[in-house]
Amino acid sequence: MASPSDKVTAGKIKAVGIVSAGDMGSGIGSVLIDGGMEVVTSLDGRGDLTRLRAGEAGMRDVGSLDAVVEACDVFLSVLVPAQATDLAQRVADAMRRTGARPVYVECNAISPKTVAHISEVIGPTGATFVDAGIIGSPPKPAQAATRLYCSGPDTEAFEALAEFGLNVRRAGPEIGQASGLKMVYAASTKGTTAVWTELLLGARALGMTGALMAELAPETNDVSRKLIDSVPDMPRRARRWVGEMEEIAATFEELGLTPRILLGAADLYRLVSETSLAEQTSREPNPNLESMLDLLVQHLRASKPLPG
Amino acid sequence: MASPSDKVTAGKIKAVGIVSAGDMGSGIGSVLIDGGMEVVTSLDGRGDLTRLRAGEAGMRDVGSLDAVVEACDVFLSVLVPAQATDLAQRVADAMRRTGARPVYVECNAISPKTVAHISEVIGPTGATFVDAGIIGSPPKPAQAATRLYCSGPDTEAFEALAEFGLNVRRAGPEIGQASGLKMVYAASTKGTTAVWTELLLGARALGMTGALMAELAPETNDVSRKLIDSVPDMPRRARRWVGEMEEIAATFEELGLTPRILLGAADLYRLVSETSLAEQTSREPNPNLESMLDLLVQHLRASKPLPG
Numbered sequence: 001m002a003s004p005s006d007k008v009t010a011g012k013i014k015a016v017g018i019v020s021a022g023d024m025g026s027g028i029g030s031v032l033i034d035g036g037m038e039v040v041t042s043l044d045g046r047g048d049l050t051r052l053r054a055g056e057a058g059m060r061d062v063g064s065l066d067a068v069v070e071a072c073d074v075f076l077s078v079l080v081p082a083q084a085t086d087l088a089q090r091v092a093d094a095m096r097r098t099g100a101r102p103v104y105v106e107c108n109a110i111s112p113k114t115v116a117h118i119s120e121v122i123g124p125t126g127a128t129f130v131d132a133g134i135i136g137s138p139p140k141p142a143q144a145a146t147r148l149y150c151s152g153p154d155t156e157a158f159e160a161l162a163e164f165g166l167n168v169r170r171a172g173p174e175i176g177q178a179s180g181l182k183m184v185y186a187a188s189t190k191g192t193t194a195v196w197t198e199l200l201l202g203a204r205a206l207g208m209t210g211a212l213m214a215e216l217a218p219e220t221n222d223v224s225r226k227l228i229d230s231v232p233d234m235p236r237r238a239r240r241w242v243g244e245m246e247e248i249a250a251t252f253e254e255l256g257l258t259p260r261i262l263l264g265a266a267d268l269y270r271l272v273s274e275t276s277l278a279e280q281t282s283r284e285p286n287p288n289l290e291s292m293l294d295l296l297v298q299h300l301r302a303s304k305p306l307p308g
Numbered sequence: 309m310a311s312p313s314d315k316v317t318a319g320k321i322k323a324v325g326i327v328s329a330g331d332m333g334s335g336i337g338s339v340l341i342d343g344g345m346e347v348v349t350s351l352d353g354r355g356d357l358t359r360l361r362a363g364e365a366g367m368r369d370v371g372s373l374d375a376v377v378e379a380c381d382v383f384l385s386v387l388v389p390a391q392a393t394d395l396a397q398r399v400a401d402a403m404r405r406t407g408a409r410p411v412y413v414e415c416n417a418i419s420p421k422t423v424a425h426i427s428e429v430i431g432p433t434g435a436t437f438v439d440a441g442i443i444g445s446p447p448k449p450a451q452a453a454t455r456l457y458c459s460g461p462d463t464e465a466f467e468a469l470a471e472f473g474l475n476v477r478r479a480g481p482e483i484g485q486a487s488g489l490k491m492v493y494a495a496s497t498k499g500t501t502a503v504w505t506e507l508l509l510g511a512r513a514l515g516m517t518g519a520l521m522a523e524l525a526p527e528t529n530d531v532s533r534k535l536i537d538s539v540p541d542m543p544r545r546a547r548r549w550v551g552e553m554e555e556i557a558a559t560f561e562e563l564g565l566t567p568r569i570l571l572g573a574a575d576l577y578r579l580v581s582e583t584s585l586a587e588q589t590s591r592e593p594n595p596n597l598e599s600m601l602d603l604l605v606q607h608l609r610a611s612k613p614l615p616g
Contacts, residue, residue, distance in 0.1 A: 112514070135523055147523070171519055180514040185523050187507040188532070192500055198565055199495040205563045206420070206488040211457070211479055215443060215493050223534050224496070255513045256608040257506055258575035264568030271566070300564040 013160060015040050017072030017102060019065065019087060021054040023282055024107075025078040027138030027146070028166065030057035034141030035164030040071045049281075069094040074157050075102040078134075081243035084108040088121045095125040103157040105130040105150070109244040111183060111251040112176030119175050130158045131175045133182025141165065151177035183251040187262065190241055191248070193234050194265030196227045197272075204293040205300060232286040235277035238269040245269060275299050321468060323348050325380030325410060327373065327395060329362040331590055332415075333386035335446030335454070336474065338365035342449030343472030348379045357589075377402040382465050383410040386442075389551035392416040396429045409435040411465040413458070415442055417552040419491060419559040420484030427483050438466045439483045441490025449473065459485035491559040495570065498549055499556070501542050502573030504535045505580075512601040513608065540594040543585035546577040553577060583607050 015038040018025045029039040043051055043061040054061065062071050069075065069091060077087050084106065095101055104122045106115055106129070119129045129152060136146035144167040150158045151171040162168040171178040203212040216224040234241070249262035272278055275295060277287060287295075323346040326333045337347040351359055351369040362369065370379050377383065377399060385395050392414065403409055412430045414423055414437070427437045437460060444454035452475040458466045459479040470476040479486040511520040524532040542549070557570035580586055583603060585595060595603075 149519070171516065177514065177516060181511070181516045181519050181523070184507045184511040184514065184516065184520055187503060187510070188520075188524060188535075191503040191507065192535075195495060195499040195503055195569060198560060198569060199492045199499065202495070202560055202563055202565060203489070203492040205565075206485065206492065208479065208485060208489045208492065211489050212492055212496075215455070215489070216496060222530050226531050227496075227500075252506060252510055255510055256611055257510060257513075258572045258579070260568045260572030260575055261503060261506060262572070264566045264570070264572055267566035267568055303564055 013073045013157065014038065015072045016161065017041065017068040017075040018059065018078060019068065019075075020046065020079050021050050021057070021059060022078065022080075023053070023138045024134065025076070026053035026057040026059065027140060028076065028078065028107075028148075029054070029059045031139045031141050031165045032161065033058040035166075037161070037164040040068050042068045065090055066094045066098050069102060070098045070100045072102045074105060074161065076105045076107050076132075078107045080240050081108055081110050081114075081247045084110050084114065085118055085121065088118045092121050092125050095127060101125060101127040103128040103130060105132050105158050106179075107132040107134055107148070109133070109182055109186060109247060110179055111247045111254060112180045113250060113254050114247060115176050115179045128154050128157065129175065130155050131178045132158065133171070133178040133180075133185075135182060135185050139166070149178040149181055151175065151179075180251060183248045186244060187248050187252075189230075190234075190245065191262060191265050192227060193230050194245070194268045197231050197234065198264075198268055200228065200231060200289075201293055201296055201300070205297050209293075228289065232289050232292055234269075235272050235275075235287060235292065236280040236282060236284075238272035238278045241269040242266050242273060271299070272296065321381045321465065322346065323380045324469070325349065325376040325383040326367065326386060327376065327384075328354065328387055329358050329365065329367060330386065330388075331361070331446045332442065333384070334361035334365040334367065335448060336384065336386065336415075336456075337362070337367045339447045339449050339473045340469065341366040343474075345469070345472040348376050350376045373398055374402045374406050377410060378406045378408045380410045382413060382469065384413045384415050384440075386415045388548050389416055389418050389422075389555045392418050392422065393426055393429065396426045400429055400433050403433040403435060409433060411436040411438060413438040413440050413466050414487075415440040415456070417441070417490055417494060417555060418487055419555045419562060420488045421558060421562050422555060423484050423487045436462050436465065437483065438463050439486045440466065441479070441486040441488075441493075443490060443493050447474070457486040457489055459483065459487075488559060491556045494552060495556050495560075497538075498542075498553065499570060499573050500535060501538050502553070502576045505539050505542065506572075506576055508536065508539060508597075509601055509604055509608075513605050517601075536597065540597050540600055542577075543580050543583075543595060543600065544588040544590060544592075546580035546586045549577045550574050550581060579607070580604065 017040050018029050039059045040062045041059045042065050104127050115131050122129045131152050132150045139146035148168050149171040152175045203209045218225040245262045245266035249259035253259040326337050347367045348370045349367045350373050412435050423439050430437045439459045441457045447454035456476050457479040460483045511517045526533040553570045553574035557567035561567040
């Protein structure tokens with residue numbers, strides 16, 4: 001157990017706590033375990049898929065959240081955006097009950113303002129707070145492709161995890177910088193995918209797909225081909241992306257920029273979430289673009305009659 | 309002068325009317341004139357730049373709108389979206405006053421529903437109505453790069469203009485198809501540019517441009533490089549694009565899709581329109597990306613204090 005005055009360096013980190021063990025959490029866990037770090041988690045009340053992922057990654061289930069907080073020196077919060085604040089509150093309560101003060105690393109896709117709010121939840125416990133933003137797919141052992149940016153006045157403990165296989169980069173000294181970077185980067189990928197999904201759907205509903213594809217000439221135009229190819233990769237992530245788009249919208253609004261582009265992206269991913277496309281897991285192949293668009297157009301038509 | 313029962317073929321078209329002579333209208337005019345067609349326009353009450361463009365293109369100013377309607381066999385409406393319905397009403401009035409019935413071609417970037425409304429304005433005159441959608445930059449003589457899609461039950465007169473140098477393509481038999489294609493295509497370019505302008509601005513305002521650019525690696529990533537490069541090409545078009553984004557939003561909404569992505573794009577282009585960047589003409593070089601972003605961030609900060 002680390003007291004807030006300790007400098008936590010690699011040698012002093014005995015265990016990392018990760019909640020929850022989704023694709024991203026279990027990916028990070030498996031990298032750390034492969035690098036020789038112990039990873040503890042709490043599977044109380046969690047579903048079969050989470051238990052399967054945690055087991056495959058080699059994470060140790062210590063039972064309750066209190067037990068995780070007591071067993072780890074660094075705690076990683078890796079969830080869907082909507083649960084980030086609630087988890088921080090529960091961890092702060094667990095810290096008070098147990099007296100343990102692991103470094104709290106806020107890894108979720110949330111706006112700098114939401115991160116600031118969460119740092120105020122953790123702050124009174126005295127635990128060190130680190131802002132982090134993850135760019136890339138869930139990491140795998142022996143691959144350093146996924147970047148874990150961190151920012152804040154004291155990121156040493158999190159940076160020390162680089163010695164166990166994570167690709168950690170410091171974004172700056174302020175809480176909010178790592179998350180801000182994650183938000184604008186996610187806008188570049190998921191915001192763009194939302195625009196392209198919507199226009200491909202619009203063309204399909206208008207019966208103009210052939211003419212549009214000829215105009216975009218995806219067979220000869222690298223940009224349009226890559227953007228179109230990214231669309232079928234989205235549905236299984238659509239549910240998670242709804243909240244993330246809302247956080248990016250909030251990030252832009254806090255800066256005086258319009259939130260509507262990304263709120264519309266959230267609308268679009270919500271539409272996809274309403275269909276069976278969103279049931280797919282990462283273990284199944286992506287849908288075919290045409291059948292995906294057809295299913296979504298049928299869903300639209302069932303919701304609202306189309307002209308013609 | 310064509311009566312509604314005439315089939316207007318290339319040999320029967322003596323003159324084309326174009327209102328107004330902006331970049332696009334004068335570009336189309338110059339191609340037709342180069343191809344041997346007479347082009348008439350009305351410069352009553354128009355500004356110096358419009359007169360200059362019309363003169364350079366070789367368009368003949370016949371004075372009033374009534375005179376244009378009387379002098380042409382095919383009338384092209386080429387304006388900003390917000391003026392399309394008003395021009396149609398004025399042309400319908402001119403047709404009634406003069407008895408002339410040129411084919412009316414609705415070339416503006418407007419939603420299929422707005423096109424349907426305009427066809428109802430022209431319909432009672434008995435004039436043939438053609439829906440058209442222009443994809444590409446203003447055309448130039450001896451270049452067939454810009455595509456002019458048309459749709460509707462009788463597009464023969466417009467298609468005949470291909471013989472005078474325009475790249476005309478038929479999109480289908482229904483009013484709204486050509487415009488619908490234009491809308492979804494414009495979403496792919498201008499919608500994507502809006503997302504990228506916003507995220508580059510967000511990164512600049514957060515002080516994270518360097519880290520973002522490293523993540524996007526524009527020097528090695530064709531997609532991000534091309535999308536970033538498209539941003540400085542936008543400001544001089546921002547004013548015109550506000551209304552166009554609103555028409556694309558309406559197109560999506562009519563299909564049951566969210567209008568918010570494109571309404572947000574309109575917000576973003578409105579923001580750019582409020583700055584000196586929008587004063588630039590097509591005869592001046594594009595701004596540098598960095599100075600463009602700096603100017604916009606200053607404008608944001610003047611409107612709303614930023615944190616930090």
